[in-house]
Structure formats: C-alpha cells, structure tokens
Amino acid sequence: MATAPRTQQVIDGIRSRIAARLLCAGDRLPSVRQSAARFGVSPATVVEAYDRLVADGVIQAVPRSGFFVSHLASAPAGPAANAPRRDHAIDPFWVSRQSLDESGAVAMPGCGWLPADWMPQAALQRGLREAMRDPANLLHYGSTAGDPALRRQIALRFAGEGLVCDPDRILLTASGSAAADLICRLLLRPGDTVLLDDPCYFNYQALVAAHAARAVSVPFGPSGPDPAVFAAVVAAERPRLYLTNSGVHNPTGGALALPTAHRLPGLAAAHGMVIVEDDIFADFAPGRPTMAALDGLSGVIRIGSFSKTISAAVRCGYIAARPEWIDALADLQLATGFGGPSPLASAAIGHVLGQGAYRRHMEQLRRKLDRARRHSAQALASLGLTVSGADGAGFTLWCRLPAGLDSAALAQRCLAHGVILAPGNVFSPSQSAAPFLRWNVAQTSPAALDALAKAMAAESAG
C-alpha cells in the first residue's frame, strides 16, 4: 500500500517531533483539525496519517479522548523480540523452537516441513479466494463436526486405501496435533501409560507429558516394531494408547510391514490398548498398509492433517473413529476450543483437494522428492554418514553419524552458524539415538552440508 505524499508528510512531521522529543510518550497529539491547519492538508489526510501511525505503533487512539504518543514508540520493534532462545537445552522442544522462531537462519535441514516453493501455493490461494466469498466461511464459527464436504472428501481418500468410513465417523479438528491431543483428553487419565515408537515424532513425547501420562517405547525398525517385542511391552506395561505414524514413519522413513500392520491391532485389543495411527505423511507414500484399514476403525483411531502437503498455516486435522468416540470428541472440542478448524481453512482445503490440483501436485512432489532424497543421500554419504531411507518416501532421511560423533553437539555447533539440525535424541524416548540425525532433503543446500562438514571436523578434532 503506497502512501500518498501529503499523508507521508504528516507522518514524517509527527515522527520527527517525537524523535526530537517535542512530543513525548503519553502526550496528546493535536486534534485532526489542528493538524490539518498546521500541515496545510485536509482533515481526511490527517485521519489517514494518524491511522498509519497507530498501525505502526507510534501513537494510539483512546476512545473519546484523542490520539496519544505511544509508550512503546521508542521500544525496539519486530523480529528481535521473537528471536530463538539459543540457550535452551536440547529437549524435545528444541527443534520446534529453533525452526519455528528462526529469523534469518541460513539453512534448516532439521525442520519438519517443506520450503514454501515446494507447496501448492497457487492452488491454496485460489482455494482461499473461493472460500472467502461465502460470508459463513469468512465470519462464523464452523459446525461442531466440521465441513460435511471436506469430511466426505476424506472418507473418499480412505476408501481409496480400502478403509470404509462414513463421513459421520469423521471429526474435523484444528490440526493433526489437536486431533492427537483431543484423543489424549478423552482416553488418558493422569498416570496412564502411552506407548511410543523409539524413535518417534518428538512432539508425541511433549504431548504425553502435557497429559501427565508416562511414555514407554518400542524400537521401530525399517518395517515397524517387532511384533514379539511389541506384545511383550504391551503385556508388561499395559499402555492405554499407542501413538504412531502410518505411511512414512517420522523420523526413520520406515513403514509397517503388512503382517505387522495386520498383527498389532489384535495385540492391542487383547490388552485394551487403543491405537492412534497418524497418517500425516501418508500421501507421500500412497498404498502403504494402514492398521486403520485392516482393523476397520474398531480399536484403531485414524488421525491426520494436510499441514505437510497443503499448508501449515491453513490448518485442518481430522479424526476417524468409532461413532461414540466421535460424539465425545466433538463435545470435548466444543468445551475446550469452541469448535475445530476455521471454516475458511476447511473450505479452502476442500477446494484444493477437489480440483484435482492436489493429486497432480502430490505426483510431482513425490518425483521431486525422489530426486532430492537420492541427491542428499549421496552428499551425506560422502561426508561419512550412513543413510537409510534414500529409496523410501517422504522428505527426511535418518542418518547415522560416523562413530564417536554426537548429534546434539553437532546441532549446537551448526546453530552458531545459523544452520538448524534435528539431533536424534529429540526423537528418542530412550535417549538412544545420539549418533543419528534426521535430515530434510528439501532443505539440503551447500551451506547446510558445509556447516555439517565443519561441525563434524571440529567435533572430531576436539
């Protein structure tokens, strides 16, 4: 928005009076009429200038009193206030904080999302513009279960993988994270035990802790947990929930072997454990077996979202489960959030999914990621890392460092150069993944590889 010259003249005049301390914090500005006379402009121009100064935080409007110089006018503004807290210890939140609050990071191979230009930006903008036309999408709370059209589209996606699910058994949520959280609210009590994979999506650990529950874990190999080990852990620990990924496992890139996917729901049911299968990465590897489809949503709850494939800003998650759980979850969502996703988000996502743009985008994206995975795997191997998942799916590789190197130490060194890594132990409930890194192949760059190489050399030397 360009500012008209006369408006800018008033803005500059007021700003310079503040800078010169002719107007101080708390002082009342001249009235609109007085300023109009003083600057030789129309009252409308002064109103516009004052509005811009309010927007910039220089002055503030006090109803029925006028405009005042802000107490914050001289405070530092902008990103500095939001800089990452670099002194935090490396805990499960470490990667989130660093990558969400980065400002001017050189590279983020540790982050868990794709760069903006790998996302279906134009289709999403079209979807939002289309959705915005309906005042209900723009202004109102959504319905308690969420947009019926989008729930229907999700049911169709499920049908494509062999999971028959009536749209009434789907609840839309604010996000995939919110979906997992709602289920924890419904099914967990403080002190309950939750089974996680080792390694697993780091935020599951934080979620379990937020519910005052106890995490236990089962090793997750290239084809999932070993069913015998899984059975032994479940029998010994009696977890209430098992939180895991379908499709591409985060962070290893692995996937459940079909016999394992077939076996785990029965083992869970035998011990009263509910499986929560998070399919947020499923569209990166369509056709992989899901426990939800094999189990038919009896003791398995399917959750997911579009944050990794459409947008992490326009969020909408979902839960597919037994009808009585869906009803209870909808009530909980109403009690704690007064609803789920923005109707603007669910309508926009519906447009993206519905126009065929999504299917074409994902086909292209999978090909692009295949190339990026191979290229990154070669580059990392040439630095001495042992890479698994290069011929898999998704956008991350699970890499073992050369003997003796600790990924947390490398992450701290790289952070000092603006490169954010994801050290293995943030994903490991048992803290047994210190020699590993999760690497985002869409964020590979010479700067990232160079920082890693230098950090490895420095750690090896010292």
Added chain:
Amino acid sequence: MATAPRTQQVIDGIRSRIAARLLCAGDRLPSVRQSAARFGVSPATVVEAYDRLVADGVIQAVPRSGFFVSHLASAPAGPAANAPRRDHAIDPFWVSRQSLDESGAVAMPGCGWLPADWMPQAALQRGLREAMRDPANLLHYGSTAGDPALRRQIALRFAGEGLVCDPDRILLTASGSAAADLICRLLLRPGDTVLLDDPCYFNYQALVAAHAARAVSVPFGPSGPDPAVFAAVVAAERPRLYLTNSGVHNPTGGALALPTAHRLPGLAAAHGMVIVEDDIFADFAPGRPTMAALDGLSGVIRIGSFSKTISAAVRCGYIAARPEWIDALADLQLATGFGGPSPLASAAIGHVLGQGAYRRHMEQLRRKLDRARRHSAQALASLGLTVSGADGAGFTLWCRLPAGLDSAALAQRCLAHGVILAPGNVFSPSQSAAPFLRWNVAQTSPAALDALAKAMAAESAG
C-alpha cells in the same frame, strides 16, 4: 466456477451411466483416452470432468490404478449429515450445538455472535488478501509466541486502558477459548476448584468439566459480585482460578463496579487464587474498569480474542500474564497444538486493527447496537418480559420471563419452529436462572418475536 459445455457433457454422461447402474460402486471408469474417444472430446476435457466428479464425491482416484465409482456415490450428501441433534437434553452445550449446527434456522436470538452483515467483512477480506501475499503467512507454522506485530498492537490496546504490558508478555493463541483452556492446563489439576459467576458464559462450565475440576459460583449482579460474598466463597472453597468477563459480562450485560474491580484481585491473591479476565466483549464497552489494569498483571491473567468483533472463522486469541507463565503456556501450546493461531489469521487481524478500519467499525457498531438494544427491549417488554441491560453495551439482553414460565420449555417449543433461544439455565452453575433468557438484539426479527410470543402463550395455556 462455470463448467465448460463439453466438460459438462462428460460429467452428465458418467453420472447417467451410474444412475442407470451401467457403472456400479467400485467399477473402474474408462481410461481418459477411452473416454475422450467415446465422448469425442480432448483428454484435457475428460481430466477436468473426472476432477469435478472426484470433487463431487461421485468417483475417486486411486493412485496408479485409475478412477473408480465411489461407494458413497449414492449416499445422501451435504447438510443433512450435519443437522442439529434435536433430541439432546438442554445442557451447557445445548445452545452451541443448536446454533453452530443450524441449517435453515428461521431466527437465532439465542446465539452468541453477530450476523455476517454486522461484521467488518470488507476490511477482513482486504486483510486476508494482504496477508496471503506473504508465503510465510500462507504456508508455514507461526512462531511459538505469535506474530510480534499483532502482539504489539494488542499491547497498545491495553495501554489505551491503562494496562502497561510489554508485547513479550503476550502469547497469541488459536482462539479465546484456547487461551482459557491453556491456562486451565497450566494451573489446574484434577479435583481443583474453579470459581465462576452465576450466571456465566456457558462454555466455562464445560471447560471446567473437561479439566476434571469442580465449579463453584458467586452471584453476578449488575455491578459484578458482591465483594463480601466473593470473599466468603473464596475463603470457604479455596478455588484455584476465577474465570470471568471484563467489559460486558456474558450473559447479564453487567460490568464490575470500579471499587469491586479494585477489591477482587487482593481478595484473590490473599487466597492464592488466580483471576482469568476474559475481555472478548471489552471493545463493545471501552473504558470499563478491568482487574488486569488495576492489578498490573500480577495475579490477574488477561485473555481475549477478536471472534465477536472481527471474525469467528479467522480466529486468534491472546493471553497477557506474568512472563514465567507466558513461557510455560507457550511450551504447552507447542506440545498440544504445535503452535497457536494461523499466521494467516494473525496477519489478517493485524491488518484490520492497523488500518483504522476497526476503530471506525466499532464506533458504528456500538451506535447500531444501542438502537437495536432499545428496539428489542421495547419489543420484549411488550411481551411481558422484564429486560435488563437496555441502556448497557454489547449485543445481548438478560430477560426475566413472566412468573411461572420456564425458559427451557420455551426454547424447546421455539426450536420446533426453527427459532433458537438461549435459556437461562445453560448459563447458571446453580441452575437458578430458569426464568431468564439471553436475547441477541442483532438477531431480533418479527419471526423470532412471534415464535417467542406463541411459545409463551402455549406454555401459559398448558
């Protein structure tokens, strides 16, 4: 989006084959090339037609296999699946369910929001379009504390009412409801006691229940609670939190008298109780005293949102509190939701607030509501209701029915005619508000008044 005639021809052709059972659920459709030859159109036209059929739920795409007739193709679509559950008992969720899931209600004087044409629709659309230009707003998770520019604008609003608050002490949340919920997560343990007003915003009761806490209440009169009664309840019940509204009290339209606002924070502090002051209606009555400003955010937490004044679809809430609480709340928000508001929402709201459009909108809206309150109060008084709040602020009136009438019974009768009321007891922890209705003056219509009059006559008769 108009459909080109040739595309429509293919769509109609496929649909009629399904209707005639020449293609059945699960059948594979002809390939794009085959259909192009059969219909005499280009392959691109067939692709477009198939995409539209996928969007409409008639067929589904299975990666690497083709297109199949949907199992849901003959299932009823659309709003029916989402119709309100009319058989639910009247509980604190009743009004939410009925008004959120209404489809084709005649009138909703019981709902808690303004009609679309009373909202700053054009300013919000401009704000969204402006925000959408930045790929970070469109595609990425937001920062952990939320948009620094919006936090700064909120701090300036606070400054206008005498509350000095550094933007770093403000956390943006997904909504005002999410703000209250996060605070409950941080400060409540199961079995704790929460103090509510009687009557109060109905969803506070659901929120307290969702946290396995116990609600106690204090009567809320036209100038707030009686401080002596408040002190006695706090001393006897030892609540951990007091959840209340500043500005306009929901549902009574009352407000804290200045001496009461001055006194309650000290009473709370003396008993280790934290006050959560929800200012979601504050901009309807600027200048009313707030406990947060008097207390300086020591033992009072200020929360709010823009859902009642900008949009309930593009949601963003906030929490202003002690720095150590803000840090802990940000971590909890990360653990349970992987972030707060959509950056698209916070940027769009920032644009609306910043352009002066919001201030002008609210000035006009308050004048419009003053007229609507007077008009509605007269109409309701002529039906025999005793109305309080007509010369107050906000968009609801708190109305006492003529002796002997029960508001829940009237609400059930009105619902049968598509008119949604808010019966008093959904707001009352002690269930002592059966003779009251909350009435939304922006939803007053001849149909609504007529339904109420008829329901009153029918109840009086039988």
